Amino acid sequence: MTAVSAFLVPGSPLHLLRPDNPPWRPIVAGFERAARALAMSRPDAVLLYSTQWIAVLDALWQARPRLTGAHVDENWHDYGDMAFDIRVDTDLAEACVNAVKAAGISSKSVDYDQFPIDSGTIVATRLLDPDGRFPLVMAANNLYHDAATTMRMAEIATATARAQNKKVAVVGVGGLSGTVFREPIAIEEDRIAAEEDDTWNRRILRLLEKGETGRLDAEVENYAREARVDMGFKHFAWIRGAIGGRIFGARVHGYGPAHGAGAAVIEFRL
């Protein structure tokens, strides 16, 4: 298998910008453990899909060799800005565009100065790879793509990496349950906003830990709908597509809230 490690991580800026807030510590600590695992897997590139990079035409792939700047989140602007310095494996990105296009999914690369990099991508790269050791291949979340299309894209991206003789880490960036607090809260009292969401999240995390692919197949759709999961849990579909579909188990490095929504740092067993 080309994938040497795989992670599902949250993309909320809160964990990056206020890492010492007690309710957010489990996620930050989880990122620290995942970062060590990522480094040990020594990938040639990271295939990253963030639910917050939205596309509506085509499947978009980032193809600018280096992206630098400081981003202010649309929601959490009062928490400060997030500097980023991201390298892109442009050979692999362009090859992914062509391969995905050849599979019948309209696909394009983007290579523009000051293209807006989404918060999720920045959070994930800052916390998973703080030294910027590994180049990325970044795919957008086309709102009209379903889970099957997302899986197919990841599968093609992994195969394309294999054709270039590259080992890849796979990262899906997105949240779990989506019920949020709609008013400001005392952040030191943050928690999963709805008890039913918490129950759902924990159930899915247990199934992931145990590698119960069949039960996940049966439950993910309900989970996504009933717990208002971030973008229908397509970031999970990205990981599944990249690692061959079957889940062999996972380690939950951290679970907690992001202003009421669910968040987890998960490392998949390969």
Place this chain on the structure above:
Amino acid sequence: MANGEIVAGFLAPHPPHLVYGENPPQNEPKSEGGWEPLRWAYERARKSLDELQPDVLLVHSPHWITQVGHHFLGVRHLSGKSVDPIFPNLFRYTFELEVDVELAEACCEKAAQRGLTAMMMRNPKFRVDYGTITTLHMIRPQWDIPIVGISANNSPYYLTTEEGLDEMDTLGKATREAIEETGRRAVLLASNTLCHWHFHEEPDTPEDMSREHPQSYDGYKWDMRMIELLRQGKTAEVFRLLPQFIDEAFAEVKSGAFTWMFAAMGYPELPGELHGYGTVIGTGNAVMEWNLVKAGLAGAAAAPPSAAGDRAAYAGAMR
């Protein structure tokens, strides 16, 4: 100073294609034109805006989406390069704008007093969304009038459409109070498309108008029905139909700008002036104006000489 007023509201959609088609110096990509009927519609709207001589333009944009409350730009000077994440091939625009922070703060305070969660955006590195910038460029390319930028809280999507639009109604009423109490002569800009069914692939030459048409005939018919009602001034009927229009035409007015603007104007049963209609990648876009001065619902058509003088000075400072 009290006794401010809203002098007009415009439905002012924000497809970046219109900026691309116009080829202003601020935008990097260059085109052979395209979407002329809509751009000419904006030319007429610009002329009307010029005559209104407002102190401030308030814009509510669906591309600044916030989850916790309604946010207001609160930094006096914002600048940068705005690259549209969806159409980066068309829109890479260098902007510089001035915010009427005093009015923004008043809007925020009034919204909070009415029970909404409302907050100011104070971060000077904030990236202004392309919807705000496109609407403002198309209505006033000189950038010589201060603005108030308002986010689209996601309540119509997170809650029900009706609950969300109720919030926008409250936001509109709060906006009106703030304008009146700060003494501004204000124009409102609802940055919304109508039918939002769109193509999923872009032509190789985006401005090839032989490829442009409504994506959905049903959506087009909905647009014509709503525009005709608006032209007749049947505002109550428009708002009775709005949830159905949103559902069946996937209308972008769901995001709240249209309701915010009409609530602020007091839902006048006033015929709107259609400056033009056209499609952009299949979506329906109307540039429309409700001129409260011409209708006798707001003060004199021309601003006092002092206001014009202030604006000339302001434009000079901007240069």
